[in-house]
Amino acid sequence: MKYTAPKIVTSPPGPRAQEWIARDTESLSPSLSRTSPLVGVKGEGVFVEDVDGNVFLDFGSGIAVNSLGHRHPEVIAAIKTQLDQLIFLNSMDYYTVPQIEYAEMLFKLTPGSFPKRVFYTNSGSEAIDTSIKMAKWHTRRPYGIAFVNGFHGRTMGAVSFTTTSVSARRGFAPMYPIGQFVPYPYCYRCMFNKEYPSCDMTCMSYLTDVTLKKITPPDEVAFILVEAVQGAGGYIVPPPEFLPRLAEIARLNGMVLIVDEVQTGFGRAGKMWACEHTGVAPDIMAISKAFAHGLPAGAAVARADVMNWDEGAHEGTLNGNPVIMEAAKAVLRVIEKEDLVEKSRVQGDYLKKQMVAMMGRRPLIGDVRGLGLMVGIELVADAKKTPAKEKRNRLIEEAFRRGLLLLGAGECSIRLAPPLVITREQIDTGLSILEDCVKLLR
């Protein structure tokens, strides 16, 4: 069935959804924080159908995973072909062709003309843990530096560097021994109450003049871990000189620069990788999410001289599964064939422009920011920018009832991250629902 617009046939969550949610609550981990009571059964393009027959327009892409839209035919065909050949061969003991082919495709598309190597993982968190271990092994140094409000995942290594909220950290100490968390340039709410660019990036001076002079010896720091754009933290885009200055600090001190492109990668931010907006080629890049069209996959891509660990130092049984690698190859082909990086840039500019116009009409929207189809809006209660968290949550709820899927980020922001294949008309449909909901809340 071809979907053309959101369609609500029974007010969601409908009776079937309610039943499944009750059963889910009995059996799944209570740590899962569900945004909306959606029980999805089918996806196609930019739409998802739920168990009661309601159709939703997907403005979140499952957190930037479904970048090609749901169930892209070319990826489905690649998966089916590989299913008929070989589903699994453990890559710790043997070789498979799709892993090698994908690596060679990836190296041409990742920043830096230096020789590279890749380690495949099953998730973004695991790509971060791999990057951390690699940097430590390479430098033989103990510390890492990360940024306040950063999100890097939930495994023990990744969560040690995740500071979007204490609820992700409570109960898990002691964590990885960290040199220091330093401020990220969140210019809308500057920790130092300064204005960019006249601030000359005071937040960076904190790293150089406080952290590295008074707290953590730079020659004991293995790595700096940073998101090119903060994702879960609120779609926060740093000034363009931020990453280049960090890369320089890392280079001068022999630290490894790990750029987390788990959410920003594969065209999401209007370039294949968000760091390409700045000209920085990371020493290690962690990638996942849109990697394999929703199949569990990720990778740490590194300079060959940084990925120089010994045989047996790091491995994983399911990593680089051939079915998933064929899906990943198809994703790269589709991105190129359908010009999705350019589409992300063009549609993203349009979406951002429309949101800026809406911000002019609706004071609840305090800020609009983003790169490509990664647009964040921050909701505020007043001119003093008091975070409107309750209203943000209600806005997501109201949009859901009208057939629009939205995801929150940060304390009071919403991420607008539709599939990169979205059309202008579909963007307009989503924005019209969004504005109806904003109107309702004011």
Ligand SMILES: Cc1ncc(COP(=O)(O)O)c(C=O)c1O
């Ligand atoms: C920037 C970033 N890094 C790492 C992760 C962790 O990825 P995963 O949930 O696949 O473990 C996420 C997930 O949202 C992310 O956004």
